[in-house]
Amino acid sequence: MSTPSAATLQSPVFDPRDPDVVLSVQNVSVKFGGVQAVNNANITALKGQVTGLIGPNGAGKTTTFNVITGLEQPTEGQVWIAGTDVSRLAPYRRARLGMARTFQRLEVFGTLTAHDNVLAAAEFRRAWSKDGSDPRAVAHEILDRVGLRGVAHERVDALPTGLARLVELGRGLATRPQLLLLDEPGSGLDETESVALGDLLIELAAEGMAVLVVEHDVDLVMRVCDRIHVLDFGQVICVGVPREVQADPAVQAAYLGAET
């Protein structure tokens, strides 16, 4: 167990009502029986930035995502999305505030085609937002954008994992979120695809989206992230820009410790 590093202490305190703060996880703890999966974590994702959430396996990253999206109840702490305390809201209500996510263990609509996955999401968005958008046009645009045009009419459970992850990304984008949570989007992609994914994330942030990404590919994380949170044993041990995080001794210890 490591103590919070200097970088954490120096990180600015964010007001969850600040319009630039799209996601604010405040003092969240999760216990499974006797196991402390997340311990008093504070995580912030800002508008127009790619925020990284990294850490060794079992550090509590996916659990944190589940707490943010409402699939898991925290033992303590609050979650704010776009200035609203959503701690007591059902998952679908949180999503309607403009949040979408992908899953580490795939949760695609496997018996539908890639196109229909994205189309379904666009239809959901239209049904709850009543924005009058044309789901088919949205699906068309997004399939092009994430590079799935070629496999649009393949059933998703017949696609390789990497492409299925892109389907989840496209599905999330089809709801036009202001906050996008990506759980290991790069695993299963080859190098070219991974670079394209990085470019896309930077582009999305530039358009004003807040992106929070869990990723093991260090090169990808260092390239695309504006700020990085490091989780170890459920605790945020470090927050900072990529350069700071790489230099942090606690982070190095956590990763080296995990490898030996």
Added chain:
Amino acid sequence: MTTFLALTTLGIVVGCIYGLTATGLVVTYTTSGIFNFAHGAIGMMGAFTYWQLSVAWGWPVWLSLVAVLLVGAPVFGAVVERVLIRPLHGSSVDLTIVITLGLLLFLIGLANVLWKPTEARVLPAFFAGATPLQIGSLSVSINQVLVVVVAIVVAVGLRVMFSRTRVGIAMRGVVDDPDLAAMTGVSPARIQQLSWALGSSLAALAGILLAPLVTLNILTLTLLVINGYAAALFGRLKSLPRTAVGAIILGLLVNYAKGYTPAGGLLEQLQPAIPMIFLFFLLIWIPAARLRTSSAAGTAAPTVPGLRQSVLVGAALVLLAVVLSQTLSAPNLLIGGRAFILAITLLSLVLLTGYSGQVSLCHLTFVGLGSYAMGTWGGGSLVGVVFAVLLSVLAGCLVAAFTSRLRGLYLALATFAFAKAMDEAFFLRELGEGGTLTVQRLQIPGVATESDAAYFLLSAVIFTAAAIGVLAIRRGRFGRQLTALSDSPAACATLGVNTNVTKLVVFACSAGLAGLSGALFGGLQGTVSALDFNVLGSLSLLLALRIGGVNTITGALFGATCFALFPTLQSHVPANLQLAYLLTGLAAVSIGRDPDGFGGQVSKLGARLRAVRGTPPSAPSPSTASRPELEEARLVHS
């Protein structure tokens, strides 16, 4: 006071028996993760076998007990585990439900073959001749004392076994973590087999103790043992002490209710259904399971025909029906009509189970409500159809609203409890035990529908229209939403879908369609009785659809045709051979090997034919063989 004491005694005795059956259920569930719906039937078989040995063949009591409890039941449990349960490791919850339901029906069918239901049998109580104990004004029979003593001995024995013996500790290890247990040299498969043997013995013991208190009747006994399921759920299918407490509460509840509910009125009507109502509410209060999917590999989704194709095939079907209506004999017209009407019921299950992935074991209840509405208020008018649909939709909404958080096994159990409770508290009361309700045939102004031929044609047309409608739903926005819900409820929720509403809507639609088929069914038969809507019928219905193929129209039609033909087949074999139960059960058990069913085979065959002819299928439907993850799933199955 005497009444109270007598009821309390009886409550504890019945509670002890519930405890025995529930304990067996929990032991098998915890080690194998598979809920044994056939547990009740195993208890029934145990009691009948014991009767056969001790009464019919005159074996001594002790020898008969040893033969049933220490030889017959454990061997049976071990064989079931080896043949049916072990291959299910890693398959979807739905499949495990279907397999054990199949076993339940098969055993009931088998019992009917072995022990003619027309013959009366009496299983004497143990120590029947002995004078009852007198405690003050209370008289307690030796048999009752025996039941309590046996239950206590079993409870203490299990406690010692799980805490002191190697085998018991190994069992607990397997429950906690099979892989870890395997590493310490314990064979999880062996332990699982042992627990099924133990579970079967406990079920048989409960059956033998229960039989003298009631009559030795196949259905009664099976359903009574099933009441014990509620106690197991009180223990959350995990804790044996909690299960015991649940069993005693249930026993007392049932007997106080029997003794104290005033005659007439709603309470009296609800009284026989108390165990199932208890079960239903226990399930509702079970802590919400996290929204996760477990379906690693779904069944192959067949190609969905387009509107043109479905209308063309539909027209051909109607034409065929026209020809048939002119040529078939009157009895065959009835069979044909029955097939089409059942096919409408199965269509409602295609919508619910096939498309949205929710299990329902109460669809015959909706059918029954449809018949009831048509018979009571409809009088054969179109308004009657509206009543039938509305009543079923209402019931469907109620079930869906209460069970919105439940999935898989818990949803299956809750709908099962609802069906059984409706059976006991509504149909048996309203239609009377052995009584019937007259239902008029639907009359459409300007169309003659009264004759068998015309009614057959009408059923065919309505089925065709419903099938085209269901396919249109499948292709459209709502269909995508249902598929999405079936494939990943968690993803749906994080995309802003209120999955409870989706479930409610699909449940209502499905119940409505079932209600419509009920209105038609009543008219076809002329009269309906409570037996037509028995909960076991609902099980057969789901199984028929699984056999046909759960998400295809072909599957619905095929399953319904088989089902409609059962009575005819039945007339060609000895009356005691309950073909409907035997065959459905057998076939359901066999689909453990091929979850796609008949309809899935047809769809695959079509795809293969198209491939041979060199034309690409209209929409890509990758054959199962080309999907590595399905390959893997198959390996696990076999």
